[in-house]
Amino acid sequence: MNDTKEAWIEELLKGDGAGGKMTEKQSRIVESAIEVFAEKGYAASSTSEIAQRAGVAEGTIFRHYKTKKDLLLxxxxxxxxxxxxxxxxxxxxxxxxxxxxxxxxxxxxxxxxxxxxxxxxxxxxxxxxxxxxxxxxxxxxxxxxxxxxxxxxxxxxxxxxxxxxxxxxxxxxxxxxxxxxxxxxxxxxxxxxxxxxxxxxxxxxxxxxxxxxxxxxxxxx
The missing domain is CATH 1.10.357.10 (Tetracycline Repressor, domain 2)
Known part of the structure; x- marks a missing residue:
């Protein structure tokens, strides 16, 4: 992952969108998803590649987000x-x-x-x-x-x-x-x-x- 985060990413990783703080794994998933979506587009991206970049099992993504679309949103x-x-x-x-x-x-x-x-x-x-x-x-x-x-x-x-x-x-x-x-x-x-x-x-x-x-x-x- 990039060492230098855009300012909005830093803000996003401070919470989960529902007022709670992201776990360390969830932060890695979101940051990896941002990189993959930006590089390849949503349709060409896979949760397996996102998981690999985040250093987590693919099943971990689906414990936090039901679908790839939920992760995007x-x-x-x-x-x-x-x-x-x-x-x-x-x-x-x-x-x-x-x-x-x-x-x-x-x-x-x-x-x-x-x-x-x-x-x-x-x-x-x-x-x-x-x-x-x-x-x-x-x-x-x-x-x-x-x-x-x-x-x-x-x-x-x-x-x-x-x-x-x-x-x-x-x-x-x-x-x-x-x-x-x-x-x-x-x-x-x-x-x-x-x-x-x-x-x-x-x-x-x-x-x-x-x-x-x-x-x-x-x-x-």
């Missing part, structure tokens, strides 16, 4: 409800609570903030991106505990600019959706391709062109 559910949402908002607070002179400053701050967040929390984000499309209960939690909160606060920023007459009167939800789509597209390509050693990638130019693309699309440039 034991990781993801508290991570989203208690950890990811607070981490997202904790990191986003400095973006959402700051004063900006123009919308491009908002976009630039969002990009820098999310790249920093991604670098610190790669495993849980990989699991979420891989598994959310296939698990309705995970979709519901993500929409309620993460997406809904973030979108509502970003819409307030847009509404403020519109109230000052500094932004076109598009629905604030549309402005946020278009902005996030462009930003996440840039971050996704940057992560998958731009960080490769053989990549031909001018990160500063790609970032600024993404911001200009959004601003032009909103009629602000």
């Amino acid at each position: 034991a990781i993801v559910a508290p991570a989203m409800t208690k950890l990811i949402a607070p981490f997202v908002l904790r990191g986003f607070n400095k973006v959402l609570d700051s004063e900006y002179d123009s919308y491009d400053q908002v976009l630039r701050a969002m990009i820098e903030n999310r790249i920093e967040f991604l670098q610190k929390n790669r495993n849980i984000l990989k699991i979420l991106l891989q598994e959310i499309p296939f698990h309705p209960e995970m979709q519901e939690r993500f929409q309620r505990d993460v997406l809904g909160i973030v979108l509502e606060r970003l819409q307030r920023i847009v509404a403020k600019f519109q109230g000052q007459g500094r932004m076109a009167e598009l629905p604030s939800s549309t402005v946020v959706r278009l902005s996030i789509s462009a930003i996440m597209g840039y971050i996704a390509v940057r992560t998958v391709y731009g960080e490769r050693e053989d990549a031909v990638w001018d990160d500063e130019r790609e970032r600024e062109e993404t911001i200009r693309f959004v601003m032009r699309g909103l009629g602000l440039a």
Whole structure:
């Protein structure tokens, strides 16, 4: 297992999601499951490999979790409800609570903030991106505990600019959706391709062109 744990993993291992402390074996199972799910995806992962990495018998997993799906949800559910949402908002607070002179400053701050967040929390984000499309209960939690909160606060920023007459009167939800789509597209390509050693990638130019693309699309440039 990795010697350096992501911050959210440290928090998760402090409890079992029901207010109790995990046993030492249970902590090893959960940490191994996080690694295997992040590396291979849920469908391609096996409880036997998780048990092997954790150094426990496979039957030990099923004493704590009835199924592999229960193990996944034991990781993801508290991570989203208690950890990811607070981490997202904790990191986003400095973006959402700051004063900006123009919308491009908002976009630039969002990009820098999310790249920093991604670098610190790669495993849980990989699991979420891989598994959310296939698990309705995970979709519901993500929409309620993460997406809904973030979108509502970003819409307030847009509404403020519109109230000052500094932004076109598009629905604030549309402005946020278009902005996030462009930003996440840039971050996704940057992560998958731009960080490769053989990549031909001018990160500063790609970032600024993404911001200009959004601003032009909103009629602000």
